[in-house]
Amino acid sequence: MISMNEERKRKAKHELIEMLLLFGYLGFFFCALAFYDLLLLRQYHVKYWNFGFAIINALVITKVIMLGEYAKLGRRHENKALLVSIFWKALVFGILIYIFHIVEEIFRHMVHGKDLAGASHEVQLDNLLGRSIVILCALIPLFAFREFRRVMGEEEFNRVFFRSGSKATVTQPES
Numbered sequence: 084m085i086s087m088n089e090e091r092k093r094k095a096k097h098e099l100i101e102m103l104l105l106f107g108y109l110g111f112f113f114c115a116l117a118f119y120d121l122l123l124l125r126q127y128h129v130k131y132w133n134f135g136f137a138i139i140n141a142l143v144i145t146k147v148i149m150l151g152e153y154a155k156l157g158r159r160h161e162n163k164a165l166l167v168s169i170f171w172k173a174l175v176f177g178i179l180i181y182i183f184h185i186v187e188e189i190f191r192h193m194v195h196g197k198d199l200a201g202a203s204h205e206v207q208l209d210n211l212l213g214r215s216i217v218i219l220c221a222l223i224p225l226f227a228f229r230e231f232r233r234v235m236g237e238e239e240f241n242r243v244f245f246r247s248g249s250k251a252t253v254t255q256p257e258s
Contacts, residue, residue: 105145112221113137147183172226177219184211
């Protein structure tokens with residue numbers, strides 16, 4: 084029998100691994116976007132080093148996703164086809180991240196001296212929407228992997244995806 088303390092340690096380790104995997108994926112993605120911006124703006128002789136912001140953004144969005152999962156967001160279609168569940172979760176979390184970015188922008192403008200009305204007026208919704216669409220595109224493969232892992236079970240998923248020479252146990256449909 085597992086003691087309560089051992090169970091907490093196991094759960095904490097699992098949550099830390101989840102956080103690191105999410106952060107690694109999002110950090111890689113956001114740094115790639117920052118590098119793209121750097122190359123794009125270089126032709127205009129603009130020095131644009133935004134990798135720190137990309138890492139911080141990845142960390143914050145990791146936390147937003149983890150809190151959303153803890154609140155059981157996006158589970159509405161888990162019993163439907165895997166594609167439905169994947170796209171539903173990507174959409175729900177994409178909207179959550181978009182809302183978070185709006186709140187973040189308003190807060191940033193308020194810190195720089197604007198009142199709530201002025202800060203709200205300063206937010207560039209089209210820019211945030213564009214960023215959120217790109218993030219939504221990054222969430223689709225992220226949730227595809229997470230949903231495959233949920234359906235397959237963590238042990239089988241790890242065996243198939245991360246061990247060389249592994250073969251998935253595929254059941255052929257009956258004719």
